Amino acid sequence: MMLKLNDIHTFYGNIQALKGVSLEIEEGEIITLIGSNGAGKTTTLMSVCGLTPPRTGEILFRGKQIHALNADKIVALGISQIPEGRRIFPEFTIKENLEMGAYLRNDKVEIRKDLDYMFDLFPILKERQNQRGGSLSGGEQQMLAISRALMARPTLLLLDEPSLGLAPIIVRQIFDIIKKINQEQKTTIFLVEQNANLALKVAHRGYVMENGQITLVDSASNLLNDEAVKKIYLGA
Amino acid sequence: MDYFLELLLGGLTRGSIYALIALGYTMVYGVLGLINFAHGEVYMIGAFVGLIVSGLLTVLGWPVLAIVAIATVCAMVYAAAYGFTIEKVAYQPLRHAPRLSPLISAIGMSIFLQNYVLLAQSSDFQAFPQLVPDFEFLEPYTHIILSSELVIILAGVVTLIVLFLLIKFTKIGKAMRAISQDRQMAMLLGVNVDNVISATFIIGSALAGLGGILVASHVGQINFYIGFIAGLKAFTAAVLGGIGSIPGAALGGLILGWTESFATGYVSSDYEDVFAFGLLVFILIFRPAGILGKVSSEKV
Ligand SMILES: Nc1ncnc2c1ncn2[C@@H]1O[C@H](COP(=O)(O)OP(=O)(O)OP(=O)(O)O)[C@@H](O)[C@H]1O
């Protein structure tokens, strides 16, 4: 078991955002968490990363409790997140943004190699490496956000709505990359999406979240054919 | 011409001091979005540590150069320790509180430190020894620039260069810049925000301590209140240049220093502050974020 959330409850002040969330991810899996606005998807990811630690419940990463660790310690274990809205550092150049992704690493030679790998993956980033991050388009920013997260060489990658606000062709490209990362680097993927159709097509399994609780768990193909899911999330 | 040069270099001296202190305001604002009102007091404490250490070593009969070096290092280390502690005591517990709380805590800290030194050292001005010896090569130019002024200017320039390199190229510098743009994202990439904030306070406070001892030795007297005034001016310089911006702190310091120097020299010293704050108002009307400041849209 790579990641296990065990009945976590997370609050913002007095507002309870997660009301007993449990989920599991196997090594090498792509799982997706779908749900409508305000369901608690972002909060779930932020709870894993230590930015909004759960008030009760436990989070295990490869059997080790991580819910009380500082965010930087969690990243050091190999968990990276591409947050909602991509959050590129606007003042940093593209290269600096990428280097920031390798913040916890000290292996200069390998970092250089990874940088070249990212530039291969997204040639546009290489072309514009000395321009400010804030000057990129939404799609380019998402590519940079993915590359920046990969610079940490994560074993578990959390993605929060990578398709948000992007043209369909870019979305497809992004999802292809996600699949590629999963297959080639054996990176485990935890994908949060509102675009349920697309997410369920790349994922192995899916969770459906409503109001801070998990309401459905199944294989992705079953969810794609589930009447309730179809009606609410697939717009059919 | 000599008079103009004198004012120019005098302004440069003041400007260097303001810049040295303004850096602390601006760095802390960058990572925390907070005005550390106790920063001026750290400067004042640096000066007192310099006074105590140099007095002690003089009594012990140490050589001048050793006294200067040790007193300066002590002032900086002490100031850094104060800065570190102030953050831990007054700001860190309020990290998630409403924005007004740490601001009030900062003002409280400033008042506390002033009064603590007032009680310990009385309110009288105390003579500060001239630490910087008179350089022989400056002998013919003493009507234009003093040795202590030259040292202040050099210290300012060297500090700025070192700090610039630190911010631009080191890991801690990059972390500071990342935090000032998006703290949460920096955390998601593994930056330990608490450590970086501590480092920021340590660096900024050490610079204030350096400024404290340099000015004290130049002016020749200190009391518990010097930090308040210097802090206010340096804060003005930081805002003038664009708070959060390091080149802005340097530029703001210089502009303020020259404004005051020329206002004093060509108008009257009574008008020094009028010109200084008038300039601030004037610039803020046209550039609300300061000369090099960014109009921040993302900072909430
Ligand atoms: N910083 C915050 N302070 C207070 N409440 C918050 C905060 N962030 C989120 N919430 C609340 O927590 C709940 C879950 O929010 P969350 O952002 O996790 O939802 P989401 O599923 O990611 O939604 P979306 O699809 O819109 O991104 C919502 O009711 C939201 O209003």
Ligand SMILES: [Mg+2]
């Ligand atoms: Mg969300």
